[in-house]
Amino acid sequence: MNTFVLEIFEEHEECTFYTVRKIEDGEEINQSETQLFFEKFYNNEGYRECIKEIISLLDYIGEKRGAHPYLFRHEGKAVGLPKNEHRACKDLCLDFANFPLRLFCLRITDQILVLFNGGIKDADKAQDTKASMSFQEAQQFCIRIDRAISEQEIKIDGMFIVGQSVELEEIEL
DSSP: OOEEEEEEEEEOSSOEEEEEEEEETTEEOSSOHHHHHHHHHHTSGGGHHHHHHHHHHHHHIIIIIOSOGGGSEEETTEEEESOSOSOSBTTBOOOOTTOOEEEEEEEEETTEEEEEEEEEOOSSSGGGSTTHHHHHHHHHHHHHHHHHHHTTSSEEETTEEEOSSSSOEEEEO
8 A cells, every 4th residue: 555644845924835755665755746846847947937937826825825726727636736827816927828837736725735746738638638647646645635634634723734643644545
């Protein structure tokens, strides 16, 4: 059975970002799924500006607006960033209408957002894109996190997810 660790990625004024890090064969992977996404595309010159724009959008969510539902594209149980609009939010002047990347997330509340991995958006539906593997994994992460919340393995406490122990929480997939 595959497991993962749910951990804080960044804390902001309006929203706490979490991420997941896989555990394979009893060993924790060094990088989270979100770190893998940013590293993969930032290191590709053709996508570096796109990554900077996603970071600007995440900073906006974290510092000014929180994870309001209208900022996200619904992708099954997961949501995607950015939403394909010319102007995704009033205070942020970025054009995401033909944006080539998608970062998959789980919006738990306006104050808690779990970031996963993502990929190149080259079709209308996430499951039909080059990002389909990340899309499928994001769906599985969402299902398991939702189940952990409903079964009270983890709880929501304001801007934080609280587990049964003080240490990082391992969740089976």
